[in-house]
Amino acid sequence: MAFENLTIGRIIIHEIFRLNEDRTMADPHYGNGLIQLDAEAKDALQKRITEALGSSSHGVEMSIHDSGAQSAWMAAKNIIDAAGNNAQFIQLSQTITAKLAASQTTKVVPGGIVVVIDGTAGHPARPFVCAIKAEPHPGFIKKEENGQLLLEYLKELILTPEAKLYKIGAFIHADPAQVDPQQPTAGWRAFLFDDLITKGNRLGAAHYFYSTFLGLVFPSNSAFQTKEFHTLTKTFIKSANIDEERRSDLLNALTAYLKAEQIATIQVGVFSDTYLGTPELKDAYTHYMEQNEFPVQAIHKDLSEVAPALKKRKITFGHNISLTAPPEEFEGLVRIQAIDGEADEHGQVPKWTQITIRDRIREQE
Amino acid sequence: MKEAELLARWRAEKPLYEAWSDFISQKVHEGLLASIAPVSLDYFIKVPVKPRLKVDSTLVDKALHRKKYANPYEDLTDKVGMRFVVLLTTDIKKVCEVIDAGVGQGFWEASKDRDYEKERLEKPLEFSYQSVHYVLRAKAGITHQGHSIPEGAPCEVQIRTLLQHAHSELTHDTLYKPKTTAQPEVKRTVAKSMALIEATDEFFEKAIKDLDEAARPGRELLAFLAKLYESGTKVAPGHELSNQIVIDTCFELAPQAPYKEIGDFLQAKGFVFDKIKERLTTRHFFTQPVVLLAYYLAHAKPAQVKDIWPLDRDDLALVFSDLGKKFED
Numbered sequence: 017m018a019f020e021n022l023t024i025g026r027i028i029i030h031e032i033f034r035l036n037e038d039r040t041m042a043d044p045h046y047g048n049g050l051i052q053l054d055a056e057a058k059d060a061l062q063k064r065i066t067e068a069l070g071s072s073s074h075g076v077e078m079s080i081h082d083s084g085a086q087s088a089w090m091a092a093k094n095i096i097d098a099a100g101n102n103a104q105f106i107q108l109s110q111t112i113t114a115k116l117a118a119s120q121t122t123k124v125v126p127g128g129i130v131v132v133i134d135g136t137a138g139h140p141a142r143p144f145v146c147a148i149k150a151e152p153h154p155g156f157i158k159k160e161e162n163g164q165l166l167l168e169y170l171k172e173l174i175l176t177p178e179a180k181l182y183k184i185g186a187f188i189h190a191d192p193a194q195v196d197p198q199q200p201t202a203g204w205r206a207f208l209f210d211d212l213i214t215k216g217n218r219l220g221a222a223h224y225f226y227s228t229f230l231g232l233v234f235p236s237n238s239a240f241q242t243k244e245f246h247t248l249t250k251t252f253i254k255s256a257n258i259d260e261e262r263r264s265d266l267l268n269a270l271t272a273y274l275k276a277e278q279i280a281t282i283q284v285g286v287f288s289d290t291y292l293g294t295p296e297l298k299d300a301y302t303h304y305m306e307q308n309e310f311p312v313q314a315i316h317k318d319l320s321e322v323a324p325a326l327k328k329r330k331i332t333f334g335h336n337i338s339l340t341a342p343p344e345e346f347e348g349l350v351r352i353q354a355i356d357g358e359a360d361e362h363g364q365v366p367k368w369t370q371i372t373i374r375d376r377i378r379e380q381e
Numbered sequence: 382m383k384e385a386e387l388l389a390r391w392r393a394e395k396p397l398y399e400a401w402s403d404f405i406s407q408k409v410h411e412g413l414l415a416s417i418a419p420v421s422l423d424y425f426i427k428v429p430v431k432p433r434l435k436v437d438s439t440l441v442d443k444a445l446h447r448k449k450y451a452n453p454y455e456d457l458t459d460k461v462g463m464r465f466v467v468l469l470t471t472d473i474k475k476v477c478e479v480i481d482a483g484v485g486q487g488f489w490e491a492s493k494d495r496d497y498e499k500e501r502l503e504k505p506l507e508f509s510y511q512s513v514h515y516v517l518r519a520k521a522g523i524t525h526q527g528h529s530i531p532e533g534a535p536c537e538v539q540i541r542t543l544l545q546h547a548h549s550e551l552t553h554d555t556l557y558k559p560k561t562t563a564q565p566e567v568k569r570t571v572a573k574s575m576a577l578i579e580a581t582d583e584f585f586e587k588a589i590k591d592l593d594e595a596a597r598p599g600r601e602l603l604a605f606l607a608k609l610y611e612s613g614t615k616v617a618p619g620h621e622l623s624n625q626i627v628i629d630t631c632f633e634l635a636p637q638a639p640y641k642e643i644g645d646f647l648q649a650k651g652f653v654f655d656k657i658k659e660r661l662t663t664r665h666f667f668t669q670p671v672v673l674l675a676y677y678l679a680h681a682k683p684a685q686v687k688d689i690w691p692l693d694r695d696d697l698a699l700v701f702s703d704l705g706k707k708f709e710d
Contacts, residue, residue: 020705021652055663059699066702072683073707137705139652177709288684289710298684 017312018077018138018188018205019070022062025135026105027051030113032149033127035120044117044130046110050102061133064175065146068184068209071312072285072302075184075209080201082231088115089201089231092145092187095134099143105134112147119228126151129174137188146186149225150174153181183222184209185230206232207313238318244310245282246274246322252304256297260354260369264331266291271326271343274319281314339371349374384441387454391440398461400528401519402432402536406463408488409538412479419620427543428466432536435460455533458494458516462537466546469589470582473513476540480515489517497545508575510549512541544578544585598638599628603670605640609647610670613654616661618670623692627671630691634682635674643677650676656703666696675700 028050033042053061069075080089091112098104109132116130131148152172159166175182186207194203208230212222226232235241253266269291274282284305288298306312319326329346332338341350350373357368410422410430417425435443435457443457450456465476484491497511514537521532541549552571603624610618628635636642647653653676660667666675678686679700687708690697701708 017705020650021656021703022705055660059660059663059702063698063702063708066705067707067709070702070705070707139650141652285707295682295684295688299682302683303681 017071018190018207019066020137021139021141022065022137023135023141024053024058024061024133026102027053027061027131027133028106028109030110030130030132031127032113032117032120032130034125035123037123039123041117041120042127044110044113046113048106050106061175064148064177064182065133065184065186067177068179068182069186069207069313072283073209074179074211074281074283074286074314075207076281076314076316077235077311078206078208078226078230078232079235080187080204080206080231081227081233083201084231086115087231088112088147088185088229089187089204089206091115093189093204095132095145096143096189099134116147116149116225116229119224121224121228125224128152131175138190142188142190142192144186144188146184147230148175148182148184150182153178179209180211182209183211183225185226185232206230208232234316238316239321241311241315242274242282242318243321243325245284245315246270246325248305248308248310249287249301252301256300258297261352264352267329268343268347271329272347274317274322274326275344280317282317283314284310284312286314333369384445387441387444388437390454391437391460394531395434397528397530398434398534398536399432400526401523401530401534402434402461402463404523404525404530405483405489405517405536405538406430406432408483408486409465409476409479412482413476416475416479425467425472426465427468428464428546430463430465432461432463458535459537460535462539464539464541464546466541466543468543469585470542471586471589473540473542477513477515480517480538483517487520488523489520492516492518508572508579510552511545511575511579512539512549514539542582544582548575548578599625599632601638602632602635602640602674603628605638605643606670606673609644610657610673613647613651613673614658614661616658616668619665619668621665621669623666623669624671626691627674630689631674631678631686634678634685634689642681643673646677646680647673650680650704653703660699664696664699666692672696672700676704679704679706 029047031045031047033044036042067073083089091108095105095108098108109130112132113130128149128151131150132145133148134143134145136142137144152174153176154169154171155173155176156167156169159168184207188205188207189203190205191203196202208226210222210225249270250267253263253270256263256266258266270287273279273287273291284302288301292298292301326343328340329343330338330340331352339350350371353370353372355368355370357366359365413425414422440457440460444450444453448456467473467476480491483489492515493513494516495512495514497513500511517536517538519530519532519534519536523530548571551574606624607618610616653673657667657672666672675686675697679697683701683706687697698708
């Protein structure tokens with residue numbers, strides 16, 4: 017729970033712009049003072065961060081690749097090291113903003129407001145720094161004048177709950193006790209939220225943000241984590257207290273979820289919300305995955321290790337009878353139903369299985 | 382005693398009796414306020430208490446003509462009176478206790494001149510007017526509203542249930558007070574309704590007891606949360622209805638007594654109390670102890686609590702956020 021007990025400390029905003037027509041960079045417009053928010057606004061900002069990076073969110077834990085003197089991580093570290101020094105916070109937040117502006121090297125990438133925040137997160141509380149790029153978008157607010165309801169058009173709203181319109185990078189000094197001269201980022205964790213990444217565009221539009229700007233890479237254990245997700249989820253479905261037809265549907269759904277091409281991340285909450293149906297089953301699944309220490313955030317999908325397991329679905333009955341099929345055919349062509357069998361001499365009705373295969377027999381051995 | 386003499390004294394002493402009845406009313410209300418908490422007085426007392434002085438002509442009528450008193454003025458104990466109407470027969474006992482306590486506090490001497498429970502035992506076959514009547518006589522040295530109350534000044538206090546009150550309203554001035562020769566069928570009908578009222582009073586008692594019993598597990602959980610809230614935040618927990626609503630809705634999701642899981646969770650996540658304290662002035666929900674249940678359920682059964690949450694979802698979203706969890710679907 018990296019983002020529990022989140023406390024927002026200092027806040028500052030700056031503005032960056034789209035590249036000029038001649039592809040030169042327009043200088044950022046720097047803010048010079050800290051932003052003061054009242055309690056309600058701070059709560060709302062806290063929610064934006066936990067919605068994006070908290071457990072069950074689409075946020076992804078990343079590995080810190082660039083830890084050089086000019087890196088975003090170094091600026092974050094310097095902010096934390098200079099706790100209490102506002103002048104330094106303001107100056108370092110400008111450095112971060114300049115780095116983002118310089119990372120936007122195509123005209124496709126829009127400008128936006130850069131919000132730099134420091135504070136603490138976790139229990140025990142650990143220092144964190146995050147940078148939000150928020151894209152302004154138009155909207156309306158309701159007003160009342162002399163008892164008359166009016167609409168006011170606002171051209172530049174930011175940080176509304178519309179998650180498509182912001183990206184967040186966060187660095188947490190999660191374990192200050194870890195010190196390794198060979199690896200300066202030991203004990204640090206980095207998180208990324210970018211709606212585009214979850215949609216499979218990870219090598220496209222968002223690259224400038226997570227890689228060029230934040231210096232992050234997808235963790236090297238993604239293939240292992242994806243396989244782990246498959247194994248654990250399968251074990252959960254196999255032991256869940258549901259009927260066999262539903263179990264069959266869920267196993268099909270698991271394969272479909274992993275194979276879905278337009279999605280680049282795997283996430284416990286998404287699988288749960290999309291397929292599990294009842295709140296009870298959702299909670300049981302989330303609990304099971306947490307107990308098995310599977311990450312609560314999104315993970316980067318890498319099918320290389322899990323691919324063999326996705327090739328075949330097998331259903332086994334007693335007496336050495338089994339049915340195998342490619343998973344993608346299973347859903348459309350095979351139907352499995354539990355039915356009541358014929359009563360035995362004691363009047364007990366056994367459960368039988370009715371299998372419908374939407375095809376004729378091609379070959380027998 | 383002559384009528385003129387009697388009336389002259391009564392007119393002179395009226396302010397004293399008015400003060401005396403006000404004193405009693407005030408003291409009984411104060412005593413009840415403490416003994417029935419957290420139930421409010423407005424709820425407990427079903428008909429507002431209004432001390433009443435006897436009208437001059439009635440005083441003369443009763444003291445000199447209807448009754449044969451040795452000392453007409455002193456012996457007339459209901460020159461001033463008041464009535465407490467409550468819901469249940471057990472509530473009558475609570476009022477009696479407060480009046481008896483007033484004796485110990487040196488306010489008055491109390492004598493019960495009607496006790497329906499005693500009358501029931503004495504006349505088990507009869508169903509008639511039921512009410513508790515006290516006569517409170519002032520102790521020496523009571524001063525109220527600038528009046529020094531004469532020692533021994535009487536005041537009649539009646540205590541009855543709503544149903545007894547209804548019966549009494551029905552029979553007032555027709556059967557009970559004047560000795561009219563009512564028709565036997567009328568008397569019979571009234572006796573039947575009194576019998577019904579007595580039975581209904583008993584059913585009310587049982588219904589309240591059953592309701593109370595059914596609500597006990599929820600009440601115990603709330604008491605547990607309130608204690609935890611107070612020790613964790615050092616702030617007195619709120620008593621608003623939100624608590625009841627959340628407990629009623631989410632009871633099935635909560636762990637069983639002794640609620641070890643909730644205690645362990647809050648032990649591990651001590652920061653929750655700091656988060657609550659930060660919001661005391663801005664978010665009402667965080668002043669109520671049931672907020673702790675919300676934190677626990679957001680941790681242990683997030684999808685289920687989201688599914689059935691009965692109050693403002695913004696508050697629950699904040700609870701999720703404090704635990705580092707995404708809330709919106």
